Amino acid sequence: MNKLDDYNHKATVHLSFALVLNLLFNVIVIVGGLLTNSIAILADAVHDVGDTLAIFIAWFLQKFSERGRNYIYTYGYKRFSVLGAVLTSTIVICACVVVLYEAFSRLFAPVEPSSTGMVLVALLGILLKGLSVYALHGGKTFNERSILVHLFGDVVEWIVVLILSVVLVFYNIPILDPLASIGISLWIIYNLGNNLYRSLKVLVQSVPNDFDLKTFKSEVTNIQGVIGVEDLHVWSLDGISNVLTLKIKTNITDANSLFEIKDEVNNIASNYDVSDSTVEFKT
Secondary structure, three states: OOHHHHHHHHHHHHHHHHHHHHHHHHHHHHHHHHHHOOHHHHHHHHHHHHHHHHHHHHHHHHHHOOOOOOOOOOOOOOHHHHHHHHHHHHHHHHHHHHHHHHHHHHHOOOOOOOHHHHHHHHHHHHHHHHHHHHHHOOOOOHHHHHHHHHHHHHHHHHHHHHHHHHHHHHOOOOOHHHHHHHHHHHHHHHHHHHHHHHHHHHHOOOOOOOOOHHHHHHHHHOOOOEEEEEEEEEEEOOOOOEEEEEEEEEOOOOHHHHHHHHHHHHHHHHOOOEEEEEEEEEO
């Protein structure tokens, strides 16, 4: 298994772990929200179901993306991982909009929650969401990043809920509950919006962000025997594996020398996470 395939396999394992933890927490947060009458917890219950659905979609498509090439998908199924990131980001952003709507309505009609119950649910939230974040931390795929951003936001949310519930134990300020939900939801929407934008760039075959086209072209041009580079195209399959095609202008006709130039081009390309390259020569 090469490095890029290993990233995708690990992503599937990490997402599986996060999915199990979130299924467990779904039950806890729904019951906790109903018992405490907290909009911060009830709101989280709404988008936590969205979380679990999003993680399931991400896991399924990530697993699907590990399939090999065939006559229908000649590059394999890696791009399904990016599709998973687009779907999960969209689902969670929509869930956050629902949270915002509920929180804004509570601003004008605050309801006093059960602060003691909120403390217990918040501690469980920090524990289970924290374990999910730890599992996904350092992931390379867009799928992992999109889920990580939201789960990290959940950890922050539960820390805020914990602080909020402790404050409410001593002070009766119920408006703090919806205010906390609004702030966290806006933060999640902003970060997932960025991830959604990067995922869509992959789908429309934009040049990868970490691929310096000018530097790459300069390195290839410096190879002995290369006069120029034409028709250079670079895109990413899944945000990790890049694909490259180019034509090299040269006055060399010896087959062995051309193979040496091609090997040097592929060596340079390997530093840019290129998994598939097509090199043609033009004399």
